[in-house]
Amino acid sequence: MSWIIRNAETLNKNGKLSKVDIKLEGNKITDIGTGLKGDGFQEFDAKGMFVSPGFVDLHVHLREPGGEHKETIDTGTRAAAKGGFTTIAAMPNTRPVPDNVENLQALNQKIQDTAHIRVLPYAAITERQVGKVLNDFDGLKENGAFAFTDDGVGVQSAGMMYEAMKKASRIGSSIVAHCEDNTLIYGGAVHDGTFAKENNIAGIPSICEAVHISRDVLLAEAAGAHYHVCHISTKESVRVVRDAKKAGINVTAEVTPHHLLLCENDIPGQDTNFKMNPPLRSKEDQQALLEGLLDGTIDFIATDHAPHTAEEKSEGMELAPFGIVGLETAFPLLYTNFVEKGVFTLEQLVDWMTKKPSEVFHLPFGSLEVGKVADLTLIDLEGEKAINPEDFLSKGKNTPFTNWKCKGWPKATFFEGSLVWNEGGKQA
Numbered sequence: 213m214s215w216i217i218r219n220a221e222t223l224n225k226n227g228k229l230s231k232v233d234i235k236l237e238g239n240k241i242t243d244i245g246t247g248l249k250g251d252g253f254q255e256f257d258a259k260g261m262f263v264s265p266g267f268v269d270l271h272v273h274l275r276e277p278g279g280e281h282k283e284t285i286d287t288g289t290r291a292a293a294k295g296g297f298t299t300i301a302a303m304p305n306t307r308p309v310p311d312n313v314e315n316l317q318a319l320n321q322k323i324q325d326t327a328h329i330r331v332l333p334y335a336a337i338t339e340r341q342v343g344k345v346l347n348d349f350d351g352l353k354e355n356g357a358f359a360f361t362d363d364g365v366g367v368q369s370a371g372m373m374y375e376a377m378k379k380a381s382r383i384g385s386s387i388v389a390h391c392e393d394n395t396l397i398y399g400g401a402v403h404d405g406t407f408a409k410e411n412n413i414a415g416i417p418s419i420c421e422a423v424h425i426s427r428d429v430l431l432a433e434a435a436g437a438h439y440h441v442c443h444i445s446t447k448e449s450v451r452v453v454r455d456a457k458k459a460g461i462n463v464t465a466e467v468t469p470h471h472l473l474l475c476e477n478d479i480p481g482q483d484t485n486f487k488m489n490p491p492l493r494s495k496e497d498q499q500a501l502l503e504g505l506l507d508g509t510i511d512f513i514a515t516d517h518a519p520h521t522a523e524e525k526s527e528g529m530e531l532a533p534f535g536i537v538g539l540e541t542a543f544p545l546l547y548t549n550f551v552e553k554g555v556f557t558l559e560q561l562v563d564w565m566t567k568k569p570s571e572v573f574h575l576p577f578g579s580l581e582v583g584k585v586a587d588l589t590l591i592d593l594e595g596e597k598a599i600n601p602e603d604f605l606s607k608g609k610n611t612p613f614t615n616w617k618c619k620g621w622p623k624a625t626f627f628e629g630s631l632v633w634n635e636g637g638k639q640a
C-alpha cells in the first residue's frame with residue numbers, strides 16, 4: 213500500500229520544527245515536501261505529531277529461542293514497534309546460542325516468520341558463550357550475523373578476545389562487548405557503593421567493567437578491529453573510552469536510558485526492578501555518562517531490553533535475574549527528562565537513537581530522505597501519560613519507571629512502508 217503522511221512536524225536544518233508531507237511507496241520514501249498530491253494514496257493525518265526516522269536499538273534481548281516464557285520475537289518486536297523502533301539487534305544469550313551456522317539459520321527463519329520489524333541477529337563470539345572455543349565467524353557472517361558478541365557474560369581470556377578481534381577485523385565485522393571481569397564481580401547484585409553497604413548486599417565494583425574495557429581497547433588497537441562497548445556504566449570506563457578515542461583506536465560505546473536516568477540512590481529498597489547488569493552506579497558515574505554522551509565519547513543510546521517474568525524477579529535482590537525492559541519507554545523517558553528540561557536537544561536525542569547507531573555499524577537506516585527505506589515513527593510530544601507496565605506489549609513488565617509521567621509517546625510506526633503500530637492514529 214502507498215501512504216501519504218500529512219502535516220507531520222519535522223526537524224529542519226536549524227533544529228526547528230516545520231510541517232511536511234511524506235510519501236511512502238513500496239518500502240521507500242518517495243517524496244518529502246509541502247502540499248504534496250496524493251491521488252490514490254492512503255492518507256495518514258499526522259497533524260501535531262513529530263516525525264522521526266524509525267528508532268534503532270542495537271541491544272535487545274528477544275529471548276527466543278529457549279526463553280519464550282520471558283519474550284518471543286513476536287512479542288518483543290511488537291513492543292519495539294510500539295516504542296517507535298524499526299530496527300533492533302537481537303542478543304545471542306538464548307538457548308541454543310546462535311554460535312553455529314545451523315542455529316543462526318534457524319533463528320533467521322524464526323525472525324522471517326514472526327518479526328514485525330527488522331531484527332538483526334548477533335552471533336556469539338564463543339561456543340555456548342563460555343569463552344573457550346571461537347565460533348566460525350566466516351560462516352556466521354555469510355549467514356547474516358550482524359556482529360559478534362557474548363553479551364550476558366564477558367570474554368574472560370585476553371587471548372580469546374584478541375583472536376576474536378583479529379578475525380572480526382579480517383572479515384569487516386565488529387566485536388560488541390559485555391565488559392565484566394568475572395574475578396571482580398564478588399557475587400555482587402548491585403553496585404559496590406552506598407546502597408550495597410546500607411543493605412548489606414554484595415557489590416560489583418566499577419573496576420569490574422573498566423578493567424575489561426582497558427584491556428580490550430589495547431587489543432582492538434593491536435588487532436585493528438572495531439570494538440563496541442555495551443551498556444557503559446562507570447566514570448572510569450568513560451575515561452578509558454575517551455582516551456582510547458583520542459589515541460585513534462576504533463572504539464565506540466552505548467549507554468542505556470536507565471544508566472542516564474538513575475543511580476544507586478534511586479533504588480527504593482529491595483525492588484528487583486532496579487536490578488540490572490551493569491548495576492545502577494553512583495551519582496558521579498551517572499553524571500559522567502551524560503557528559504560522555506554530550507562530548508561524543510559515548511556514541512549512541514541502546515535500551516538493553518532484558519525481559520524477565522514477575523516470578524523470576526520475585527526472588528529477592530540477591531537471587532533475582534539481572535535486567536529490565538526498555539523498548540516501550542526509552543523515548544518518552546529521555547524526551548521528558550532531558551529534552552524537556554533543556555539538558556540536550558530533540559535533535560540530539562533523535563540522532564542518538566537513529567543516525568548514530570546506523571553510522572557506527574554502517575546501516576542504511578536512521579534518516580528521513582527520499583530514496584531511503586520508509587522506516588519512521590510519529591510521536592506525540594505534548595500528551596502526558598504515566599508509565600504503566602500493564603500497557604506493555606512486551607511479556608516483560610520489569611521496569612523501574614512505573615508511574616513516571618512522560619510526554620513523547622510514539623503513536624504510529626511505519627516499517628518498510630507498512631503501518632506496524634498505530635495507537636488511535638487517524639487514517640482518513
Ligand SMILES: NC(=O)N[C@@H](CC(=O)O)C(=O)O
Binds near residue numbers: 273305518533535
Ligand atoms: N542487562 C542485564 O541485566 N541482563 C541481560 C544480560 C546483559 O545484558 O548482560 C539479560 O540477558 O537479562
Ligand SMILES: [Zn+2]
Binds near residue numbers: 363390442443
Ligand atoms: Zn551485557
Ligand SMILES: [Zn+2]
Binds near residue numbers: 273303363364516
Ligand atoms: Zn544485554
